[in-house]
Amino acid sequence: MSNLKEVAKKANVSITTVSRVINGSDKVNPKTSERVKKVMTMLDYQPNRVAQRLRTANGRSKLLGLIIPDIKNQFYSNIVRGIEDVAYGNDYAVILCNSDENPNKERFYLEVLKSESVDGIILPPILQFGEEIENIIKTGIPIICFDRKLGNKNVDTVVIDNEMGGYIATSHLIDKGHKQIAILTSSILFSSFSERQKGYERALKENGIEVDKRLIREGDPRSSDNAKLMTTKLINLDNPPTAIFATNNLMTLGAIEAINEQNLKIPEEISIIGFDDVSWAKAITPPLTVVKQPAYEMGLKAAELFFRKVEDKSSEPVEIVMEPSLIIRQSTASPPK
Amino acid sequence: MSNLKEVAKKANVSITTVSRVINGSDKVNPKTSERVKKVMTMLDYQPNRVAQRLRTANGRSKLLGLIIPDIKNQFYSNIVRGIEDVAYGNDYAVILCNSDENPNKERFYLEVLKSESVDGIILPPILQFGEEIENIIKTGIPIICFDRKLGNKNVDTVVIDNEMGGYIATSHLIDKGHKQIAILTSSILFSSFSERQKGYERALKENGIEVDKRLIREGDPRSSDNAKLMTTKLINLDNPPTAIFATNNLMTLGAIEAINEQNLKIPEEISIIGFDDVSWAKAITPPLTVVKQPAYEMGLKAAELFFRKVEDKSSEPVEIVMEPSLIIRQSTASPPK
DNA sequence: GTGAAAGCGCTAACAG
DNA sequence: CTGTTAGCGCTTTCAC
Numbered sequence: 001m002s003n004l005k006e007v008a009k010k011a012n013v014s015i016t017t018v019s020r021v022i023n024g025s026d027k028v029n030p031k032t033s034e035r036v037k038k039v040m041t042m043l044d045y046q047p048n049r050v051a052q053r054l055r056t057a058n059g060r061s062k063l064l065g066l067i068i069p070d071i072k073n074q075f076y077s078n079i080v081r082g083i084e085d086v087a088y089g090n091d092y093a094v095i096l097c098n099s100d101e102n103p104n105k106e107r108f109y110l111e112v113l114k115s116e117s118v119d120g121i122i123l124p125p126i127l128q129f130g131e132e133i134e135n136i137i138k139t140g141i142p143i144i145c146f147d148r149k150l151g152n153k154n155v156d157t158v159v160i161d162n163e164m165g166g167y168i169a170t171s172h173l174i175d176k177g178h179k180q181i182a183i184l185t186s187s188i189l190f191s192s193f194s195e196r197q198k199g200y201e202r203a204l205k206e207n208g209i210e211v212d213k214r215l216i217r218e219g220d221p222r223s224s225d226n227a228k229l230m231t232t233k234l235i236n237l238d239n240p241p242t243a244i245f246a247t248n249n250l251m252t253l254g255a256i257e258a259i260n261e262q263n264l265k266i267p268e269e270i271s272i273i274g275f276d277d278v279s280w281a282k283a284i285t286p287p288l289t290v291v292k293q294p295a296y297e298m299g300l301k302a303a304e305l306f307f308r309k310v311e312d313k314s315s316e317p318v319e320i321v322m323e324p325s326l327i328i329r330q331s332t333a334s335p336p337k
Numbered sequence: 338m339s340n341l342k343e344v345a346k347k348a349n350v351s352i353t354t355v356s357r358v359i360n361g362s363d364k365v366n367p368k369t370s371e372r373v374k375k376v377m378t379m380l381d382y383q384p385n386r387v388a389q390r391l392r393t394a395n396g397r398s399k400l401l402g403l404i405i406p407d408i409k410n411q412f413y414s415n416i417v418r419g420i421e422d423v424a425y426g427n428d429y430a431v432i433l434c435n436s437d438e439n440p441n442k443e444r445f446y447l448e449v450l451k452s453e454s455v456d457g458i459i460l461p462p463i464l465q466f467g468e469e470i471e472n473i474i475k476t477g478i479p480i481i482c483f484d485r486k487l488g489n490k491n492v493d494t495v496v497i498d499n500e501m502g503g504y505i506a507t508s509h510l511i512d513k514g515h516k517q518i519a520i521l522t523s524s525i526l527f528s529s530f531s532e533r534q535k536g537y538e539r540a541l542k543e544n545g546i547e548v549d550k551r552l553i554r555e556g557d558p559r560s561s562d563n564a565k566l567m568t569t570k571l572i573n574l575d576n577p578p579t580a581i582f583a584t585n586n587l588m589t590l591g592a593i594e595a596i597n598e599q600n601l602k603i604p605e606e607i608s609i610i611g612f613d614d615v616s617w618a619k620a621i622t623p624p625l626t627v628v629k630q631p632a633y634e635m636g637l638k639a640a641e642l643f644f645r646k647v648e649d650k651s652s653e654p655v656e657i658v659m660e661p662s663l664i665i666r667q668s669t670a671s672p673p674k
Numbered sequence: 675g676t677g678a679a680a681g682c683g684c685t686a687a688c689a690g
Numbered sequence: 691c692t693g694t695t696a697g698c699g700c701t702t703t704c705a706c
Contacts, residue, residue: 001451001476003699014677019701029675044472049452051699054387054682063453071417072616077408084408084435088442093449095400096433098421105425112399112430114338115386135381139338224616256620279409279561280617283593340683351693356685364691388683391698 002043011039022047053117064306065113067097067106067123070222074249075276075295079146082299083122083306090307092119099123101222107132114139120306125150126189142309146302148191149319156305157319158298162192165291165324166199166247169273172289172326173243174207177334178271182215182234182241184227184251193221196247196275215241219251227254228261235262235270242335243271249278252288267333277327286330294322339380348376359384390454401643402450404434404443404460407559411586412613412632416483419636420459420643427644429456436460438559444469451476457643462487463526479646483639485528486656493642494656495635499529502628502661503536503584506610509626509663510580511544514671515608519552519571519578521564521588530558533584533612552578556588564591565598572599572607579672580608586615589625604670614664623667631659 008015013032020028021036039045053061064087068076080096087094095118097109103126110132113121124147125133133150137143145157166183173181183200186193201211214237219226227246231254234241244259246252252274256266264270266286274281277292301320308315345352350369357365358373365373376382390398401424405413417433424431432455434446440463447469450458457479462470470487474480482494503520510518520537523530538548551574556563564583568591571578581596583589589611593603601607603623611618614629638657645652 005699015700016677016702017675020676023701027675032675046448046452048391048454048699049449050387050391050454051682052701054385054391054684054698055700055702056682062449071408071414071421072411074409074411077414080408081435088435088445091445093432093434093446093453095430097430098418098425108425108428109430111383112386115383116400116430117385117387250616253616253620260620260622278617279587279590280615280621283590283597284617284621285597342683352684353686353693354691357692360685366691369691385683388698389685391682391700392684392686393698 001048002045003048007036007039007043007045010043011036060310061117061119062092063116063118064092064094064303065097065109065116065118065121065123066094067099067109067113067121069099069101069124071096071098073222074278075293078295079299079302082296082301083303084299086300086303086307101126110136114141117141119310120144122146122302122306124148140313142306142313144302144305144309146298154317156309156317158301158305158322159192159319160293160298160322160324162195162324163199163202165275165293166196166245167203168199168324168326169196169245169275169291170200170203171207172328173245173271173273173332174203174209176243176271176332178243179209179335180212180215180239180241180243181209182217182244184217184219184230184244184246184255186221186247187218190221193247200245221248222250224250224254224257227251228258229254231255231258232262235259235264241270243273243332245273247275249274249276252276252278252290256284256288266331269336271332271335273332281327282329289329289332290327291324292327293324298322338385339382340385344373344376344380344382347380348373397647398454398456399429400453400455401429401431401640402434402446402453402455402458402460403431404436404446404450404458406436406438406461408433408435410559411615412630415632416636416639419633419638420640421636423637423640423644438463447473451478454478456647457481459483459639459643461485477650479643479650481639481642481646483635491654493646493654495638495642495659496529496656497630497635497659497661499532499661500536500539502612502630503533503582504540505536505661505663506533506582506612506628507537507540508544509665510582510608510610510669511540511546513580513608513669515580516546516672517549517552517576517578517580518546519554519581521554521556521567521581521583521592523558523584524555527558530584537582558585559587561587561591561594564588565595566591568592568595569599572596572601578607580610580669582610584612586611586613589613589615589627593621593625603668606673608669608672610669618664619666626666626669627664628661629664630661635659 004015008018099106120142122144125145143155185197217230246255274290277290281288341352345355436443459481461484462482480492522534554567583592611627614627618625
């Protein structure tokens with residue numbers, strides 16, 4: 001791989017001049033610049049980004065760090081696309097890290113990203129990570145949070161209104177006449193799930209329906225098998241729910257599997273509403289009613305916040321709240337008599 | 338962020354010694370090493386990977402470059418997981434690049450990866466890229482191909498036996514009694530699809546069924562909408578197919594949507610077999626018969642080849658061919674009378 | 675408009 | 691076992 005020195009030699013200038021040409025300094029004679037550029041293409045020269053980064057203390061690495069909990073979750077892969085599209089448009093590459101919600105992995109990747117001196121990190125925070133993230137912020141690397149909020153920390157954030165999502169879903173079911181509505185949700189560690197649950201409970205209360213603890217099931221949101229198990233148990237309850245609200249797409253999948261396995265007809269015998277408008281939602285029979293999160297758009301916004309921060313480190317952190325929307329298909333109907 | 342110098346000062350040793358401790362050299366007095374380590378944790382010191390990389394010409398960046406065509410495709414996200422799991426186990430981070438099968442994007446990412454001096458690149462080659470990849474290989478960066486083959490080039494490769502996949506799928510349909518079997522496939526640019534098609538044609542021929550050009554439809558494999566359109570057209574043919582073989586999961590989705598929209602019953606009125614055992618395949622009704630690609634395992638293998646090459650650059654390239662398998666569910670049955 | 679020289683943080687001879 | 695020193699490829703004063 002050729003370097004500055006070679007180019008300089010071949011173009012009969014100093015390496016400084018070549019550097020100036022690379023960085024588009026205007027203090028270079030157009031003719032010289034022309035000559036240098038020609039040599040650069042001739043030698044197929046590409047500046048060494050590693051060296052560039054080492055030299056310039058807060059130079060741009062043109063690298064965006066992205067930590068996501070689960071690449072296999074369509075919700076996240078949509079977000080990745082949104083971020084990636086904006087990044088590519090800005091000549092940035094994305095270092096994607098799959099954290100699995102595993103604190104050790106997350107810590108490892110955070111270290112890597114820091115020491116790769118990426119220009120910023122986009123991630124969905126976990127509660128336990130106040131400290132690590134605090135440290136990153138101290139180093140001056142911009143942090144953008146998405147999907148979940150980082151407690152009271154003062155960082156750029158894009159979330160959807162999860163409480164509203166839960167409320168919309170539950171209200172829809174109530175409107176259809178359901179009173180026994182189960183929810184498949186996750187531990188309170190993830191703010192997004194607890195907020196969906198909050199919305200669920202508010203909808204029930206506002207409609208004079210008592211919150212029934214038996215119908216609230218918490219499990220690993222990354223495991224459809226777990227959701228399947230929970231659903232099977234729900235179905236076999238003495239006084240089973242007539243509708244199920246699954247708070248993410250993997251749980252929805254598990255719920256549907258369980259319902260099919262128990263030979264219950266959707267929506268005649270049981271209604272189901274999912275979270276996330278996944279690709280297969282409208283292909284299944286009956287098509288799935290869902291609360292749609294604008295995942296791709298969320299990725300877009302997060303990336304935009306990232307570049308805003310990169311441009312101007314002193315910009316005030318903002319919190320963007322996006323609206324979920326209800327997409328009514330045929331998996332929800334009135335409860336059986 | 339603290340650096341070698343600070344640590345050295347605080348521990349009363351030279352920076353060399355600190356460096357040795359970092360790199361686990363055995364020529365350090367255990368006591369000194371202990372002291373240095375203590376200072377390192379005290380100062381929360383992390384070696385600067387950028388500087389490390391710059392210094393050591395072919396030192397390890399502990400970065401693995403991964404280019405994939407479409408992160409939203411479950412087949413690829415499964416592969417990513419396989420690769421990521423092995424990488425993490427080896428303390429490597431993955432730079433994930435989404436190429437969209439866009440030559441410009443791919444070129445851009447290849448440049449970035451090269452100039453980030455990643456330790457190797459894993460990618461599914463596109464035909465047009467003989468040259469670019471040739472260049473990379475010349476620089477000594479190991480390349481691992483997956484999913485598709487890179488012409489006659491001499492690189493490590495992991496593929497599945499796509500011809501066999503196409504053959505298995507089609508044979509299954511023929512066994513059920515189908516004679517009018519349509520295939521949703523993609524342009525010959527992608528070797529994987531053309532091979533599946535080859536298997537399809539071989540199965541037909543071996544069973545004395547003539548290949549009917551009308552039933553072979555080519556389209557963008559990343560667009561389920563396109564597949565939906567193609568399927569609709571197939572259904573509305575004068576002499577429509579009694580079974581459809583969709584050669585990837587997005588096309589399968591589109592086909593199912595079209596069939597549902599036309600109110601055809603699966604499998605009574607039309608059979609469908611998909612490629613890739615996606616998460617929702619067994620949740621839909623009827624559950625989908627598919628040819629399963631061992632995607633996750635393919636990622637695992639690709640990553641293993643990567644590390645093998647990183648350990649020993651002179652190792653002879655190998656080609657691993659994995660076997661697809663037929664998973665029979667209820668979306669395929671005998672053709673209507 | 676251009677160049678010489680210093681140095682980013684680190685590793686690797688080489689010397690002791 | 692430990693330290694001194696050169697230099698990876700680049701950007702950035704500071705001179706001219």
